Amino acid sequence: MTDTKGLDKADQEVDSTASAPTELPPSYDITLSQSESQQDQPQATEDFPTLVLDGTKIYSLYAPSRTLYQLSNAPYDATRKIYAIEKLRYRMTNGDAEQKLKHTVDHIYDFRHGISIESYKQITILGQTSRKRTYRNMIMHRCLNGCHTICEGGQVKLTPDYVLKAESPLKDRLNQGKNNTTIWKDEKGEVVAVETKLQRDEKGIIQELPRLAIKARVEEKLYDLLVTSWCAHVWKDAQKDLKEPMSWDKFKRIASTKPSKTQMEGKESKMAPTSRIAFLALSFLLSGHFAVAECDISGNYTIIAAPDDQDGVQSCKDVDGSMSLLFDKNPSSWPSDKATVDLGDISSLTGDLVIYPHHDSKKTVVTASSLRTIEGALTIWNTGTGKDDTIEEFDLVFDALEEVGKDYVITEAFAKLSLEHKTDITVGGMARVYDTDVEELQLNGVYTVNGDFSIDSNSDMKELDVPALTYANKGLIVKGNNALEKVSFAKLKGVKGNMQFNQNGALQTIYLAALESAATMSITANGNDATVLLPWLSSIGNSTTTATSDFSGLGKIEFSSLRTVNGSLTFESNSFEDLTIPLIKEMNGAITVEDNPSLTTFALPRVTYVDELDISSNDKLTNITANALKSAGTIAIKGSFTNVEFFNLKKVTGDFKVSGDESMDCSWFDANIKSIVEGKYTCVGDHDKKERKPSTGGIEDTEGNPKDYMTSPDDEEGNGGSGGGSSGSGNGSGSGSGSGSSDGDKEGSKGGLSTGAKAGIGIGVAIIVVLLIVGAVMFWLWRRRQTAAPGEKRLGSSGSGSTKKGIFDGQRMGVETKIEATNPSPSPSIGTLNFGRHSLIESTGGFTEKSLNAWKTIRRVSVSSGDSSTVKDGTSILKG
Template sequence: MVHSWRKSAIAALILCRRTVVAQSACAQSTITVTAAGSLEAALTDCATVANGAKTLNHSLRIDHNPYTLGDDDLGYVNLTGIEVILGLVELVIYAIPSDDLDDVVLFDIPPISTIHSSTLRNVTGAIRIGGVIDSSDTAVGSVILDLPKLEFLESLYLEAQLDGLDVRLGPNLTVDDVRVSNTRAVESRLDVGRPGRFLYFNNTTPKPGTAVLSSNMSWAREGVEMTANVGLRDILLTRMEYARLLQVVGNPDLETLEPGVVAVQLVNVTGNGPKTAATFARLQSIGVVEASREPYESSRNAHFGELTALNLPALEETVGPVAGLYFTNNTFLGLQLPSLSSVNGTLTIDENQLLFDIGLPRLESVAASLVVRGNPQLLNFTANVLKRALSVQMRGEFTNVELFSLEDVSGSFDLAGGPSMDCSWFDDHFPGTVVKGRYSCVGNHTHPPKPRRPSTSTPSEEVDPMPTGHARGLSIGAKAGVGVGAAVGALLLIGVGVWAFRRRWGSAERPGGPDAQGKPELDGAGIPGSTLAEESVEADGSELQVGELPTSRLGDATGRSELPVPKRKPVELW
């Protein structure tokens, strides 16, 4: 009886102490947990129901050593049941220097720290994952942040020396800032919904040229910046539709850049690795695309530099005040802009050492200057749909420049090419009429023997609405095949006509006498058809037409078929 009373008293004391501890913890603005048991107790004791949602009115700090083994390990943090956190969530990883790992780690797989919730919808503060790191050689492991129902988050910061990042937030999430820095992740999956600003910088992978960054974010209100990431090989943002700013600069190992943007205000893709290739498969417009937003003060231009390949198949225009296009210091061989019709700024193509082909089949206007210079391999330049430009500055080793539709150059026209480039056409048409300002052309001023003609389409001619490489329309090879097929078909028709012509002659003049027996059917009884075709034979005072023979030339008719042979008109071969 006494022992039973003592047990009850001890249990009550423990419960009272736990209640006091819980009340003390819940009285703090930040709840700090160091083990799975304390986390469960905090969520149970401190959560309340507000507006029908289970709410934690505290910030939550989780201290975790990924190399601690035991049942109470915080490697898996389950926040399911909580719908709203009025504060921030912080995961602090205490990393261990790699020199000490042999004494601690009992497994070869890098540890994984996970935060999961199938119910959390709102975090009014930030989610921050950082680390207490002893040295640059520290092993941290990977982080999984799995919050598929999250709809609102103030910001997300990933700042530890993480080996892997797997972030799966709600597809409709609204988050002001996402910042990822100082990680060494080889695989970074960052599904962050609709961030205001997305920054990925100063990340270093131990093995250069192996890291891949992918994200399903649909748009970024303020912009996307990815700078100074060593080892980053691929950037895949294929579901992104809009970003106010897209800046990819100073990533020395970058090889593939694939943003899915349809519209962007400012683009800067320069200074990356020597193998960088960029594909903007859906980009249609560059410039101010939100009327309610002020444009960037510094620049509204698009810069593409140091690229081995650039694909802009859908780009139609640059819009807004002073929205130019700059292609500089690239190593690609060709620059094709099949859909570009207007540039509301300067179009500059310069210092591209290997560039020898430019395609501008639909370019009609350049609001500022057309600048083409410093491209030593570029010999031919055609823009036969271009009508207006503020000024033209072109210098190079050109052998042919065509601007047959240019109507208005309000500023200067400065063209300098090789000694064989024709200037006579420009001399006859541009000074004082098309060009209102200073006119200069360096090249050959002697008129060619024949008048010059455009080598590409002009506005008066039909332009294929879908450029080469799209699903509709015929490619150049297909058109060539059609031409060859038509020629072969014509030759076959001619051959059939000749065969029919000679067959008719053979039927008409095969004699029935013994001398003609054994003659080939198309022999014509020894009289060449070509001779007969040229003769006008007189018989019984009447002129015979080609294809008819006098009866004196037919011999005995008994050897012929009993069926009458009708008169035939001459066979026309053309």
């Protein structure tokens, strides 16, 4: 809604330089509570500051290099119809080597034209922070004697109570703008400031900047309002000073303009030229402007406050300025069932588009079929504050919209929102939906957001679908939506800032099917034992990232494709049993695993470097394997471990501290690790020398396939998980039915089985019968073959008494690598080894290279376990 670059609080550092004073000058955020402390501080050369408005900056004459306030645009240029003002708060911090001056930026107020018919007489000042720090809604009124008062909005008194009052002496008002002043008083009538107006020469060139000399101490809240009101007063004066004067030539040019076809359709003007001039002159005196063209827009701010107001804008193409749709200005003028505005042929706006719907209409629809570009902000705001002020239904139909130059914001009480965008939209600022009452939100069309993307504080929202969002070039925030159960970002690929899913108490599943990268991640305080599936996330962080990604309160987390992390990872207070990051190789930061009471397995089978490994307070965790790890900064492991493996570790630049169960082997660390530790070496466990070999079977030498580690969200639902996934559908696991049911299936289920369901059951039964028959025949043939050749043994067996305990699943290599055979045999049965969904090794058929590689891996496992094998390298293990 504003031109500001950063309305959120930003914490910035400014190095102290030789030109800057070593002591911080007195704060100009003057408050009553600060009075005593300020008496003990060095005083400025002036008792009270004199503020100077220089372009978009406000500073004190005492310290012109230090900006105290900043605006979105210079008010005295009068080029905008809405302005934002920010306050800079300074503090000095002590660094290791030198002092540094830091400041935060607060967006405190917006000011713009009032929304009354006589809008030129009023300016609205809107607070942007809490009510404790700013006034929520203030109106600048013009008095009959030429003064201005700043009053609380909503007063119905003939003479409303004011908070501030600006008075100009009569002699100064008659001085034609030369050296005149304005006196600002508080509600008690005491002078708090004196304004010196901007001075221009005959050509309009600025000779002296506007100033505000503070004359009394006031509390911070009133002080900020005073500065904002002063800026609004400067803007109002500039509009009057820069207005082109009416000349005789200009009047004749306007008077000679021909009426439009619409105005004269079916009629002939019988008015004489002289009479017409007189008529236009009278119109000019009464209205101050002319509306003689089909596109009836004058000035750079257009208001539609009643149904008839849209008639003058629908034929416009490119609108130079901002536009407000004020359904709340005169609610009774709109139909109670459906209030509609159609922006017709408008294709672009150079300013903002602000929409204020009203609850008197059951449904509000705003259509703009040709609108492609809004250079400013798009804001949809329910200004009602009562319990009954909720907008029942609001539809925005902007089929052609491609770009919003600044923010796209929807806020306050909406029960139902429909946002129709048929093209991909780029949002130049932030995109935010907050404090609404919607239960289901589908935010269509938003493709790229260059600011933060935030869905927050929507207490009733249960479902969120953002089907088009692909890139969030700052943060992505889903926070404080307590009823949220299902989230979908089907196309989201990249988040360049922090991705947050926080405080969504009902959210059980977060499935980001397309996400490939994020700068940092924070997934905390969502539903109990929530599941997080990130199947294609390959990197977290970038070359400049040092922040920590936090994961807590989770029942399951899956990083199937994660290979690189720049920054730190923290897993704390989770309930999952398994934490495996199978493909990660570079961990340029710390990884902390702490206080996860159910964790039994932690594995980094392919990681080669980690800056810091910190594992503690995981009661059930007994086994850690990271046999690809070659170098580390610091390793600190504490718990009831019985097995810890770092068989390829060659260098530790910091401390190495491992404390496990008394049975945990320390002898191998004493012999192989102690000498490569540059910091402090500690190992608590069994130091009796033992022979040890890796248990991971060489998995660290393989690249790995992400698909082997992926879990479908439908599998989670089949296991009792809550549906929170994305657009992908599929079959449920176990005996449950698939989760991806269509609407038609749902309708059919209400009155019994549908025709399609009955047909499906019939086909399924027929297939099962056929399979049973085929299985019986194959079993009979197999038994017959066994009887015909009783002396021939199956490869890998040790006799007819051999049985299989279970199928070995190669997808778990590096975590579970135990192969068992009930009777001693040369090798496990090849026919029972599964190495992924597409690589089953069978005991019959052709011999493949994949089979050979798998067999070599099995032999490494067998050797590491102390078993022997009679099969030698190069021997054919499968027969055609």
